[in-house]
Amino acid sequence: MANIDSERSPSAGSDILNGLGRAFTKTWQAVAMPAAAVLVSMGCGALLLALNGFNGWDIFTVMLSGVFQDTRSIAEVLLKATPLILIGVGLCVAFRCSIWNIGAEGQLYAGAVATTAVGIAFPGLTSWIYVPLVILAGALAGAAWAAIAGLLKIYFRASEIVTTIMLNYIAIIATSWLVTGPLKDAAAAYPQSARLLREAWMPKILPPTRLHIGILIAIALAIAAYIFLFRSSAGYAVRVVGISPHAARYAGMSVSRNILLAISISGAMAGLAGAFEIAGVTFRLYQNISPGYGFEGIAVALLANNNPVGAIFSGTLFAVLRSGSEIMQINAQVPQVLVSVIQGIVILSVVGFGVYRFRSARPSE
Amino acid sequence: MGATPFLRMENIHKRFGPVIASAGVNLEVEEKEIHALLGENGAGKSVLMNILCGVLSPTEGQIVFKGSPLRLGSPREAIRHRIGMVHQHFMVVPNLTVAENYVLGHGSPLRVIRDMKQVSTRIRELSHRYGLDVRPDARIHDLSVGEQQRVEILKVLYHGVDLLILDEPTAVLTPQEADRLLALLRDLVADGKTVIFISHKLDEVMRVSDRVSVMRDGKVVFTTRTAETNPRELARMMVGRDVLMDLPRAQTSPGRVVLAVENLSCNNELGLPAVRGVSFEVRQGEIVGVAGVSGNGQSELALALVGLLPAASGSIRLNGEEICGLTSSEINHRPLSHIPEDRHKMGIVLPLPLTENVILQRYDQAPFSSRGMLRFGEITEHTRDLIRRFKVKASHPGEAIQNLSGGNQQKLVVARELARNPDFLLINQLTRGIDIGATELVMQEVLKQKEKGKAILLISTELEELFAICDRILVMFEGQFLGEVPPDRARLEEIGLLMAGNREEAQRLHNRAGAIEA
Structure with missing residues (x-):
């Protein structure tokens, strides 16, 4: 018996070392690719700026110092990061289930509309009830909007890529109609809704900046989504369905139910992003409440390798780029188109590295 | 070996990232012989043959074919050098006809349509010559597996090859069909072709091959004339030890x-x-x-x-x-437990670790799940236990199951299903x-x-x-x-x-x- 013990103990020790080593390689692999994507796109951006007669390094420092100038500018970055993180996290769940939800933009609008409708309808509620209520309304509306595409996929085998894009148009145009018609503020000259009742406003966390509690909720939900995907039985089923529907059926999982669950979660997260924009930032519904957060969220999820915790960082990075692009225009007079091109390069290299990773992760046999 | 052989593969190395599939293979094949390539799964047979037919390129080493060095970039180039392979998983488009499959990727589309009649005639001719019974206008998805295989073999012959490689051709056939196939291989050799065939089955290797090479751990460990060996020796070479061919069976009387x-x-x-x-x-x-x-x-x-x-x-x-x-x-x-037919499609989830494959049907049952959360402590312990009891070759329970050889994957599936008692x-x-x-x-x-x-x-x-x-x-x-x-x-x-x-x-x-x- 002593013999067995003496054999066991060193192996247990080396097990721990091996485990640590593996954890390190795993983390390194998870971080190295996205970092390379970001560096490559920065290099390309600098080159492009240089070709147009700008000093890439100067612009870069102007941009960063602008972005991190003071509390207010940092708060603005986090304000932009909030919807990106929320949408990115939701899409991580959908993509893990191999559901290609391209409709986060439309789901965001659906959430914004629902939040507005509820947020102007019930005077007399206290904040403790009203704020959760408007947020919940937004999340449910986003989930319902996404579930349409899920049901179309389940019952008619309609590609969710196509249907979610179509639903984007419907949501965006319906919003335009609502703010020019039924929900229009009679007192305003512009197409906009009435203002949300004060009790429905989300609390600020860093006055006098506009930063609201949404960023904290987004981070908490990212961690919750990570736990759901990788630590819960239900999340395991979502992942198995995403990788191999045949194996999922063999295991007794319902493919349809998991598809519906995954797309609804991603829709709910996009709906939350819309709710936070209304109840935390604008307090009114406008025609173009999203500058494309729903589409940028796809890149956020890809850069994070569909890891919800990673989406916190990639979402923040995209928010920095977004703020930075404004500063490049204002402080360094870099033309708008050039800024758009640089953003495009970032997204392309993110996707490019994503494809590379996908390829190299495939079995070798 | 004074004269240059028909085919010589020298010191072939192939690595996929950290995985070594070929570790310096040397193989010589003589003209007009049936050369059997025998080995366990993961011994590197298919990889070696995929290198020979241009699907993979070697990390190191060279191939000398008919006296001149060969560098292949694609299977089409291999066909041009008159080397063709019939893969284990058939490489045909199911909803096209036989003739359409044959011309696919060879020649311009316009010429193909014009020549279709001629193609069909040639297929009939070849089919008749080798007694293969392949109809050029049949759609692949209407054919049985055995017929599809004949289609594949004829496709390679259609393109005109001198060296024909078959990857486990009898795996999907009845004994009679397998006999026919082995007879066909003999005919092909009589017709001046050279055949390499990969197999697990000792008896058919003994029956049909002229020479046999045994692969183990990415190397050819043994080559001999078939007449000078026996199944026991070959089996020993494959696994590096003696194999019991007949398993002792306890007589039990069936119950309820x-x-x-x-x-x-x-x-x-x-x-x-x-x-x-x-x-x-x-x-x-x-x-x-x-x-x-x-x-x-x-x-x-x-x-x-x-x-x-x-x-x-x-x-x-x-x-x-x-x-x-x-x-x-x-x-x-x-x-009730079920060990499914298609491991890769149904029995396991390739990119997931062993631990997450072990819980496939029990992911929401105790002891692997409690209050909706997976209990990785229990799961890892159970996985370690199965690995130990079934001698699964895996470095650790967190390893992706796709890194394991087919045999070890199956051991884990069997272990999982039996553990459900x-x-x-x-x-x-x-x-x-x-x-x-x-x-x-x-x-x-x-x-x-x-x-x-x-x-x-x-x-x-x-x-x-x-x-x-x-x-x-x-x-x-x-x-x-x-x-x-x-x-x-x-x-x-x-x-x-x-x-x-x-x-x-x-x-x-x-x-x-x-x-x-x-």
């Missing part, structure tokens, strides 16, 4: 009926009848085999038993309880595509289950597998059971005839054998 199937019928995915009213029983402590050429309803039978395919009519009773009509999730909660065990292809060492281990484990009094149904296209462990064998043909035969190698031919649907001839053979015995 565990699974009773009555008049079960079901349709395949296309809605065509696949199982036509089969009835059978499986008792405690017996292994019932289902023999048959693939595509005769065995897959559908298996899926119907576990609720993955709806039955059109009939009844399935497990321990007296009707389970026909239950969902697969409900059946997963019954004392079922009353009834459904096995569809126990040893498909796995090496001798793993085959022996899983077979012994299944026999142990029988001794414990489990009821086992083993569906297999591999007769050796059925002979080795079954107590009785049902032969399936076109969705029905044509007969029951004891697992006696002497009655191989009879089983073969039943598998080919020839009940009368089988009966005659059986009667004659009976007469001789009397």
Whole structure:
């Protein structure tokens, strides 16, 4: 018996070392690719700026110092990061289930509309009830909007890529109609809704900046989504369905139910992003409440390798780029188109590295 | 070896990232011979042949073919050098015709349409010459697996090759079809071709090859004239030790009926009848085999038993309880285990770690799950236990299962299913595509289950597998059971005839054998 013990103990020790080593390689692999994507796109951006007669390094420092100038500018970055993180996290769940939800933009609008409708309808509620209520309304509306595409996929085998894009148009145009018609503020000259009742406003966390509690909720939900995907039985089923529907059926999982669950979660997260924009930032519904957060969220999820915790960082990075692009225009007079091109390069290299990773992760046999 | 051989592969290395598939292979093949390439799964046979036919390029090493060095960038270049390969997984487009498949990727589309008649004529001509019975206008998806294989072989011949490589060609065939194929290989050699064929099966290697090379761990460890060796020596070379060919079997007397199937019928995915009213029983402590050429309803039978395919009519009773009509999730909660036919598609989830493959059906059951959360401590412990008990070669429980060889993947699947301690065990292809060492281990484990009094149904296209462990064998043909035969190698031919649907001839053979015995 002593013999067995003496054999066991060193192996247990080396097990721990091996485990640590593996954890390190795993983390390194998870971080190295996205970092390379970001560096490559920065290099390309600098080159492009240089070709147009700008000093890439100067612009870069102007941009960063602008972005991190003071509390207010940092708060603005986090304000932009909030919807990106929320949408990115939701899409991580959908993509893990191999559901290609391209409709986060439309789901965001659906959430914004629902939040507005509820947020102007019930005077007399206290904040403790009203704020959760408007947020919940937004999340449910986003989930319902996404579930349409899920049901179309389940019952008619309609590609969710196509249907979610179509639903984007419907949501965006319906919003335009609502703010020019039924929900229009009679007192305003512009197409906009009435203002949300004060009790429905989300609390600020860093006055006098506009930063609201949404960023904290987004981070908490990212961690919750990570736990759901990788630590819960239900999340395991979502992942198995995403990788191999045949194996999922063999295991007794319902493919349809998991598809519906995954797309609804991603829709709910996009709906939350819309709710936070209304109840935390604008307090009114406008025609173009999203500058494309729903589409940028796809890149956020890809850069994070569909890891919800990673989406916190990639979402923040995209928010920095977004703020930075404004500063490049204002402080360094870099033309708008050039800024758009640089953003495009970032997204392309993110996707490019994503494809590379996908390829190299495939079995070798 | 004074003269330059027909083909020489020198010091071939191939690495996939950290995985070494070929570790300095040297192989020489002479002109107009049948050269068998024998080895366990993961020994590097397929990789080596994929290098030879231009699918993969070697990390190191060179190939000398007909006296000049060969560098191939694609299978099409290999064809240009008159080297062609018939892969294990057929490389044809199912919804095109045979002739269309042959011209696919060769020549401009316009010329192809113009020449189609000519192509068909040539296919008929070649088909006739080698007795292959391939119709150029048949659509691939209408053909049986055996026919598809003939289509593949003829495709390579159509493109005109001198060196033909076949990757485990008999795996999907009846004994008669396999005999025909082996005879065809002889004809091809007589016609001036050279053949390399990859195989697991010692007997066919012994029967048909002129020379044989054995691969182990990415190297050729042994090459000899077939006439100068024997199956035991080859088996030893493959695994590096002696193999028991016959497993000791405890005589158990069957107990009560565990699974009773009555008049079960079901349709395949296309809605065509696949199982036509089969009835059978499986008792405690017996292994019932289902023999048959693939595509005769065995897959559908298996899926119907576990609720993955709806039955059109009939009844399935497990321990007296009707389970026909239950969902697969409900059946997963019954004392029934299922080792599926297609490991990669159904039995495992390739990119996931071993731990997450072990819990596939029990992900929401204690002890692996509690209050909705996975309990990784329990899961890892259980995985370690299975790895140890079934000698699965894996570096750690967190390793992705796709990094394991086929044999080790199957060991884990078998381990997982047996660990569920079922009353009834459904096995569809126990040893498909796995090496001798793993085959022996899983077979012994299944026999142990029988001794414990489990009821086992083993569906297999591999007769050796059925002979080795079954107590009785049902032969399936076109969705029905044509007969029951004891697992006696002497009655191989009879089983073969039943598998080919020839009940009368089988009966005659059986009667004659009976007469001789009397």
